[in-house]
Amino acid sequence: xxxxxxxxxxxxxxxxxxxxxxxxxxxxxxxxxxxxxxxxxxxxxxxxxxxxxxxxxxxxxxxxxxxxxxxxxxxxxxxxxxxxxxxxxxxxxxxxxxxxxxxxxxxxxxxxxxxxxxxxxxxxxxxxxxxxxxxxxxxxxxxxxxxxxxxxxxxxxxxxxxxxxxxxxxxxxxxxxxxxxxxxxxxxxxxxxxxxxxxxxxxxxxxxxxxxxxxx
Numbered sequence: 278x279x280x281x282x283x284x285x286x287x288x289x290x291x292x293x294x295x296x297x298x299x300x301x302x303x304x305x306x307x308x309x310x311x312x313x314x315x316x317x318x319x320x321x322x323x324x325x326x327x328x329x330x331x332x333x334x335x336x337x338x339x340x341x342x343x344x345x346x347x348x349x350x351x352x353x354x355x356x357x358x359x360x361x362x363x364x365x366x367x368x369x370x371x372x373x374x375x376x377x378x379x380x381x382x383x384x385x386x387x388x389x390x391x392x393x394x395x396x397x398x399x400x401x402x403x404x405x406x407x408x409x410x411x412x413x414x415x416x417x418x419x420x421x422x423x424x425x426x427x428x429x430x431x432x433x434x435x436x437x438x439x440x441x442x443x444x445x446x447x448x449x450x451x452x453x454x455x456x457x458x459x460x461x462x463x464x465x466x467x468x469x470x471x472x473x474x475x476x477x478x479x480x481x482x483x484x485x486x487x488x489x490x491x492x493x
Contacts, residue, residue: 365391
């Protein structure tokens, strides 16, 4: 089966799994996932699997990427912060549905590889940096949407501070080796509204010795 045929099969699987946002499905279709995995895994690029990318990190399974992107409810008017660049695949998908994406990665080598892929694919609405994702991007403007692609024990308070009122934050909460709950936190004038979206498994969010507090 060709990569294109496998991609079509994957898109059908995503639709059956409840991914109905046409912009998200179009982004998944347009971003070549095989560019974001090691060559030895190219034949599995369009399987609904998480795959290793080195340094103990993984590229999330397409269904999780699609689910989290759909849950953001992002549009071409929105600026999004991503914590955990990894291979760059989630950021590339976001770049197809959002106005601008800022993405942070703590592993220098992974970030270098991701930035090379962004350049090859001419994704010019992406800004990336190395740093402690639990602190967000404090010198930048506040964000319409924030997505965290690594699991936090508690929701980092700086991320909520950088989220605009009316915006939402998607993140997995829970310890490594335990069940993690994917949450959507909406920032309203009355406070934070919390919604549980399902069970997931991510590598942990590692902070550089900074204090982390729960937002609920």
